[in-house]
Amino acid sequence: MPRQAGKGLKFYQRRSVRRRIAMVVTYAGLSIVGITMVLPLVWMLSTALKNDASIYSIPPEWVPSDTKHYVTLDGEEEEVRLLRRRVKAELADPADKESLRDSVRTDEAGLLDLYEAQLRGGGEDLSAAGIADAPVRVKVVEAYSVVKLHPGDPEKEKVLEVPSDEVTRRRVIAPQWSNFARAVKSINIGRAYINSIFITLVITAGQVLTSSLAAYAFARLEFPGRDKLFLGYLATMMIPGAVVLIPTYIVIRYLPDILNKVFSPEAQVFSRELFLFGKYAVGKVVGIDSYFSVIVPAMFTAYGTFMLRQFFMGIPKDLEDAARIDGCSAMGIYRHVIIPLSKPALATLAVFTFMGSWRAFMWPLIVLSSEDLYPIPVMLRSFQDAYTVEYNLLMAGALIALVPTVIVFMLAQRYFRAGIRLGAIKG
Amino acid sequence: MSKLRKLLVGLAFLSPNLVGFLVFMFLPVIASLVLSFTTFDLVNLPKLTGLGNFRDLLVGDQSEQFYQAARNTAFLMLGIPVSILGSLFLAMVLNQKFRGMVFFRTVFFLPTICAGIAVLMLWRWILHDDGLLNALLKQIGLKGVRWLNEPEWIRPAIIIMQTWMTVGGMNMILYLAALSNVSPELYEAAEIDGAGTWRKFWAITWPMVSPTTFFIGVMSVIRGFQAGFEAAMIIADGAGPGGTTRFLSYFIYERAFMIYRMGLASAAAWLMFLAVLTLTLLNWRFGGRRVIY
Numbered sequence: 253m254p255r256q257a258g259k260g261l262k263f264y265q266r267r268s269v270r271r272r273i274a275m276v277v278t279y280a281g282l283s284i285v286g287i288t289m290v291l292p293l294v295w296m297l298s299t300a301l302k303n304d305a306s307i308y309s310i311p312p313e314w315v316p317s318d319t320k321h322y323v324t325l326d327g328e329e330e331e332v333r334l335l336r337r338r339v340k341a342e343l344a345d346p347a348d349k350e351s352l353r354d355s356v357r358t359d360e361a362g363l364l365d366l367y368e369a370q371l372r373g374g375g376e377d378l379s380a381a382g383i384a385d386a387p388v389r390v391k392v393v394e395a396y397s398v399v400k401l402h403p404g405d406p407e408k409e410k411v412l413e414v415p416s417d418e419v420t421r422r423r424v425i426a427p428q429w430s431n432f433a434r435a436v437k438s439i440n441i442g443r444a445y446i447n448s449i450f451i452t453l454v455i456t457a458g459q460v461l462t463s464s465l466a467a468y469a470f471a472r473l474e475f476p477g478r479d480k481l482f483l484g485y486l487a488t489m490m491i492p493g494a495v496v497l498i499p500t501y502i503v504i505r506y507l508p509d510i511l512n513k514v515f516s517p518e519a520q521v522f523s524r525e526l527f528l529f530g531k532y533a534v535g536k537v538v539g540i541d542s543y544f545s546v547i548v549p550a551m552f553t554a555y556g557t558f559m560l561r562q563f564f565m566g567i568p569k570d571l572e573d574a575a576r577i578d579g580c581s582a583m584g585i586y587r588h589v590i591i592p593l594s595k596p597a598l599a600t601l602a603v604f605t606f607m608g609s610w611r612a613f614m615w616p617l618i619v620l621s622s623e624d625l626y627p628i629p630v631m632l633r634s635f636q637d638a639y640t641v642e643y644n645l646l647m648a649g650a651l652i653a654l655v656p657t658v659i660v661f662m663l664a665q666r667y668f669r670a671g672i673r674l675g676a677i678k679g
Numbered sequence: 680m681s682k683l684r685k686l687l688v689g690l691a692f693l694s695p696n697l698v699g700f701l702v703f704m705f706l707p708v709i710a711s712l713v714l715s716f717t718t719f720d721l722v723n724l725p726k727l728t729g730l731g732n733f734r735d736l737l738v739g740d741q742s743e744q745f746y747q748a749a750r751n752t753a754f755l756m757l758g759i760p761v762s763i764l765g766s767l768f769l770a771m772v773l774n775q776k777f778r779g780m781v782f783f784r785t786v787f788f789l790p791t792i793c794a795g796i797a798v799l800m801l802w803r804w805i806l807h808d809d810g811l812l813n814a815l816l817k818q819i820g821l822k823g824v825r826w827l828n829e830p831e832w833i834r835p836a837i838i839i840m841q842t843w844m845t846v847g848g849m850n851m852i853l854y855l856a857a858l859s860n861v862s863p864e865l866y867e868a869a870e871i872d873g874a875g876t877w878r879k880f881w882a883i884t885w886p887m888v889s890p891t892t893f894f895i896g897v898m899s900v901i902r903g904f905q906a907g908f909e910a911a912m913i914i915a916d917g918a919g920p921g922g923t924t925r926f927l928s929y930f931i932y933e934r935a936f937m938i939y940r941m942g943l944a945s946a947a948a949w950l951m952f953l954a955v956l957t958l959t960l961l962n963w964r965f966g967g968r969r970v971i972y
């Protein structure tokens with residue numbers, strides 16, 4: 253049966269209708285996946301803005317809120333701080349007086365003055381609250397709240413007693429922006445930021461420079477052993493980081509001793525601690541606990557060289573020949589032909605390196621022991637170890653750490669996607 | 680130019696990278712191999728033990744935890760096919776031309792951008808006993824699970840987290856690129872021949888993206904061997920309940936930097952390397968043949 257005719261078909265069998273239905277299903281499915289992707293991040297922000305009391309609220313609260321109390325005085329509603337809820341009660345059986353503990357207060361009228369919370373089980377049993385020796389029944393006469401008017405203002409502050417039913421409580425939206433400031437104060441995030449930016453920038457610059465030089469040699473210069481060497485580079489991409497980790501650590505650890513012995517047996521320059529402006533600790537010269545040890549081993553990767561080589565290979569050779577005829581040296585061609593034409597590829601490598609070193613965790617964790625030098629990921633971990641239950645502060649700190657990656661991604665999105673494809677040209 | 684001159688110019692360009700490469704890649708690989716035949720605790724000089732470390736790992740007193748680490752890592756890799764197929768599925772949906780595609784693509788990519796310690800901290804909070812996941816499960820009437828404290832639940836939890844982080848990431852972008860290269864005429868021809876959605880997938884899409892699947896698969900396995908360290912450190916406080924998050928990466932870290940058995944750790948790293956190498960070569964040999972270019 254010809255499908256496009258539409259006649260003789262049921263409504264849902266028509267092509268246009270089926271198309272619509274397919275579209276709706278697609279959007280619905282995509283939205284579900286999209287929400288799954290975003291929801292945890294929304295939860296992160298929501299938690300970061302919660303006050304300490306509502307972190308663990310059940311059911312989970314998506315909008316950071318706070319319970320506020322109000323009383324109406326002279327026709328005007330005023331916000332108050334609830335200090336305690338109390339009740340005045342009388343004994344159901346006056347004979348029970350014997351069982352009451354001495355800590356129970358009575359007022360002038362002979363009524364018991366109790367905390368509301370002590371009346372569990374409808375006041376059946378004050379012994380459960382620990383204020384009577386035997387089960388004692390009471391009847392509530394009056395419930396009242398002790399509230400503070402104008403809290404925080406020493407001049408107008410006033411404590412009042414009001415009947416409990418005159419206190420209205422409301423859940424209001426109250427994002428605690430101060431959590432971010434608290435997180436910054438709890439750990440030295442500022443210093444970690446500076447460390448991360450410094451480390452990341454140097455690694456990125458170093459990688460782009462050394463990789464592009466090497467990639468140019470592999471792509472365009474002809475010399476004996478070139479292809480074999482390149483294969484060697486490629487092969488190392490398969491070696492797990494764990495293999496090189498340990499010897500590199502050993503080298504870093506003994507580097508100051510070796511350098512001192514050779515170059516500075518008297519002054520021991522290489523194991524000195526450095527201070528910027530005489531007061532900011534910036535770690536040792538080399539070795540454990542130095543910027544050197546975080547930066548330098550991360551500066552050379554086969555990946556960057558490989559990626560740029562692939563790109564350089566695609567640049568027309570004619571341009572280069574023309575430059576050579578004009579008397580350009582290899583260095584001149586690299587600087588005036590290759591680099592200007594490869595800006596997208598260089599940017600791509602820079603973005604990838606930035607993202608990679610910004611989130612690097614294991615190596616800095618191993619070679620740094622002084623908190624002054626911690627980059628953000630390592631700092632976050634000690635933050636987590638120190639603040640085990642304050643998830644609002646932890647999430648605030650984590651969000652602060654995410655800001656630069658998100659910004660870099662947004663600015664460099666197209667390079668990012670291009671880079672993913674470039675890396676996949678060849679396995 | 681003479682041959683020597685060419686060599687010198689070439690080496691001049693290479694040298695900044697090559698020196699770093701030799702010092703931080705080539706030499707360490709050799710050194711690591713040498714170390715794996717010694718015992719070294721950073722204080723006393725390395726002592727040769729022959730195959731002692733390998734014996735300890737494979738049949739000796741370290742074998743129980745080493746095999747556990749291998750099993751844990753293998754368990755984690757169970758998430759790889761799920762994540763790859765998920766990426767392919769999402770890419771196929773996104774590949775239809777419709778409005779809002781760029782928006783969804785960006786949203787799916789969000790977890791990949793944010794990946795790192797910060798997001799692991801977020802997941803520790805989500806998987807907490809009183810965390811979001813259990814609360815949501817409760818709301819739909821299911822009993823929650825102590826994700827972080829039960830030996831049988833922490834690895835599935837990490838797989839869930841990793842799938843969330845990777846499914847809309849790099850792999851999906853790679854598949855999108857691959858799919859955009861598939862000519863629409865193929866599908867039209869298949870439709871004329873009466874092929875349904877399922878048949879079109881198996882006869883056209885799947886073979887056409889097979890090089891990408893192969894590439895992603897190989898890379899994922901290589902990465903999979905080293906995975907889990909950050910998750911173990913941040914979410915499970917190390918080895919996890921009953922050692923269930925002592926992945927190979929964590930095992931090596933633990934031996935090298937917590938009890939300073941550098942030789943043993945190097946041997947473990949080399950065993951891992953050999954496993955990666957074997958699997959990759961097998962992949963190339965058998966997987967590579969079935970791939971249609």
